[in-house]
Amino acid sequence: MKAAILKQLGPLEPFHLVDLPTRSPGAGEVSIKVRATSINVVDTKIRAGMGDIAPAGDIVLGCDVAGIIEAVGPGVTRFAIGDEVYGCAGGVKGRDGAYREQMITDARLLAKKPTSCTFEQAAALPLVSITAWEALVDRAQVKPGETVLVHGGTGGVGHIGVQLAKALGAIVHTTVSSDEKAQLAKKLGADVTINYRARQVVQYAAEETNGRGYDVVFDTVGSDNIAASLEALAVNGRCVSIVSLHTSPDLSALHMKNARLDLVLMLIPMLTGEGLERHGFILENVARLVDAGRIQPLLDDRVYSLDELILAHDHLASGAAIGKIAVRVS
Amino acid sequence: MKAAILKQLGPLEPFHLVDLPTRSPGAGEVSIKVRATSINVVDTKIRAGMGDIAPAGDIVLGCDVAGIIEAVGPGVTRFAIGDEVYGCAGGVKGRDGAYREQMITDARLLAKKPTSCTFEQAAALPLVSITAWEALVDRAQVKPGETVLVHGGTGGVGHIGVQLAKALGAIVHTTVSSDEKAQLAKKLGADVTINYRARQVVQYAAEETNGRGYDVVFDTVGSDNIAASLEALAVNGRCVSIVSLHTSPDLSALHMKNARLDLVLMLIPMLTGEGLERHGFILENVARLVDAGRIQPLLDDRVYSLDELILAHDHLASGAAIGKIAVRVS
Incomplete structure (x- = not known):
């Protein structure tokens, strides 16, 4: 073989x-x-x-x-x-x-x-769907009518995240890096696409949610993006990240928003049995x-x-x- | 008046x-x-x-x-x-x-x-009870039989945390700084007291849980203690902190454990209405x-x-x- x-x-x-x-x-x-x-x-x-x-x-x-x-x-x-x-x-x-x-x-x-x-x-x-499910269904427990930001809406996990959030009844916003990817994300069901190269997170989070911030942010990008994800949250919001090794974001925004950060490592069942x-x-x-x-x-x-x-x-x-x-x- | x-x-x-x-x-x-x-x-x-x-x-x-x-x-x-x-x-x-x-x-x-x-x-x-309730009941959703570590078991929030975790059916471990406080924490219902000045977190978390780590860690201390709290978690564990302003812990432990960090700011209802x-x-x-x-x-x-x-x-x-x-x- x-x-x-x-x-x-x-x-x-x-x-x-x-x-x-x-x-x-x-x-x-x-x-x-x-x-x-x-x-x-x-x-x-x-x-x-x-x-x-x-x-x-x-x-x-x-x-x-x-x-x-x-x-x-x-x-x-x-x-x-x-x-x-x-x-x-x-x-x-x-x-x-x-x-x-x-x-x-x-x-x-x-x-x-x-x-x-x-x-x-x-x-x-499999891997991307289970990851998105654990993030949005099991952890964030997205409710119909909530506004969800999915980072990287045409990426591996992101493109399932957009569709699953939509299936859960959420209003789905997603970040992309080009007009071509924005079109693709819209086809997948995104209600709003955001070119993250054109606007900073604090700016688009305020502009696109009437200053409220997002109920749920699904960070599929990691590194500096986690801090940006915490900034984008609404009061009582939930952030789920799948990429956070060797990352040390300031937790002040999470604290002042009375919010939650979930880290999903979907390999855990395979690793622990x-x-x-x-x-x-x-x-x-x-x-x-x-x-x-x-x-x-x-x-x-x-x-x-x-x-x-x-x-x-x-x-x-x-x-x-x-x-x-x-x-x-x- | x-x-x-x-x-x-x-x-x-x-x-x-x-x-x-x-x-x-x-x-x-x-x-x-x-x-x-x-x-x-x-x-x-x-x-x-x-x-x-x-x-x-x-x-x-x-x-x-x-x-x-x-x-x-x-x-x-x-x-x-x-x-x-x-x-x-x-x-x-x-x-x-x-x-x-x-x-x-x-x-x-x-x-x-x-x-x-x-x-x-x-x-x-009021403030400490609501804080402990939001941390242990609403966020961590402590289940009977789970092992919960409450940092600072004779402090303001900690002493309610110990008693509330016990009321929820948890096995309660708590950190203290002296034998006198250990006695007091035991009277409040702590099953195990840990003098945090005598052992590092990685050591006591391993020794006191047979290497499993804690299902829930309630951090009432903040600063460097948040990183220690993440280290003390079991796989799929939940950490709740109430003190995290201007704190930037490395999230690697949280990620590799597929775990959760909740920040509780109990003032939010008063601040937002x-x-x-x-x-x-x-x-x-x-x-x-x-x-x-x-x-x-x-x-x-x-x-x-x-x-x-x-x-x-x-x-x-x-x-x-x-x-x-x-x-x-x-």
Whole structure:
């Protein structure tokens, strides 16, 4: 079975295509014939050197997978051979990644893939959809009629964030960097688009909310943007960020607004083994939203193959991609 | 009517005892014959120079009040003349403070005082009880069996935090600075006391929770302690802080633990005019808990009078007080 491995971690480490032995699924596991995966920022960060959460040995990265069940281990009742599934199901410590033709994973992490999607589209969804769900549904608990600011509305997590906030009944504002991306964000359902290069956060937060600030800010950008997100909040607001390592924003705005900051690391169930079934549950709901046309995955024009992973990673790092970058595996 | 006023803000500004005219309560207001008030950290901070949230004109500080209703304005049905009440009911922008013999306030901020308390004890409760309630009940939503760390278990907010966490069914750990305070915290219901001068947070959080960390950390100390509080959290934990102005902790621990940081500024309803009735509701519940013996106010030995306010403020600033500092007004 063909797999793309890293021999060690490092920002410039190449992938090596090798032949790995196949194995059978254990209790609670399934074997997936991998049809597609997609690139997430966390894959590039782990590759660059996050040894604490990286798989060991011949390192096979890749969190997201879409494929076909080809074997079912003892105790698995939710899936049968031939089922088309998707999930954020590996690529971290103790779990096989998806950069391979056959992947063994815990069945609880999977759901049946949306029927209206290609495998490439389905593989683009799991990590970003679960992240957006945990941020907007579980943490911020967005209510209909609330005004939600999603940073980076055409990015990987952002484009799902815009659509999910809309599905929750929110008035959705989103930041973009160009008129082209503004058009795209509008198509995804954004009510208001904000070119963050043209206005500072304090300015647009005041102008676009009649001085109230946002009920919820979903920060998908991180670094200096967290401080900006806190400034954009309304009194009693909630900020959710997914990017905050080595970031030390001044908390004064959060305090004076009696507000909340949630940090979402959606890898936690995979890393701890607790709460795996919640991810399968979320993806079942996401599949229904996708098939109902309420959420659509946004794929960058270029789809890569398993021997072009380095190009796919570089493309993500370039910042030029729109939406998700998919990789066709078989 | 006698009142203690500041002529301007500043850390060394003295109080002046003056005679102010009385007035009648307007719609939704009541007039209270003030029997006691208590000193809170926020009173000292406003006095030192928080002009944004200070009352204007002849500045009368004092958030907490306990007293007797002596007049009821139009539309007030919850109280009648002669009722003994308590509340965190003024002393900020736009609202009369309690350092006076007669205080007009919005009736929604008040509740009947616990019958088992003196006025001095009742006046010690409102701000700190509402703060602890908002932190542990509304924000952290502490569940029975969870392990909760309350920083500063014999301090103003901390001593209510310990008792409220216990009432919520939590296993309560608390930090103290001496054996004497440890004994006191145990009497209040703490299951475990930790002398924070003897062990670093990472050490005691690991030792006292079998390496898991705390489900909830209630930071009543602020500054460097916020970073320590984030370190002490378990995966999926919740930290609530009430002291975070001009503080910039590294958020890495919060992120890697998939955790939450809530900042509570309990003055928000008084400052915005929204949610005032919630504070009255909380104090009704607190009164029941006090009369049932589940929460007891902890008063420092020395009780001051209205012409000793400067001594009371200095005593709080000294850090030597145990529990709350009460002021007898009439």
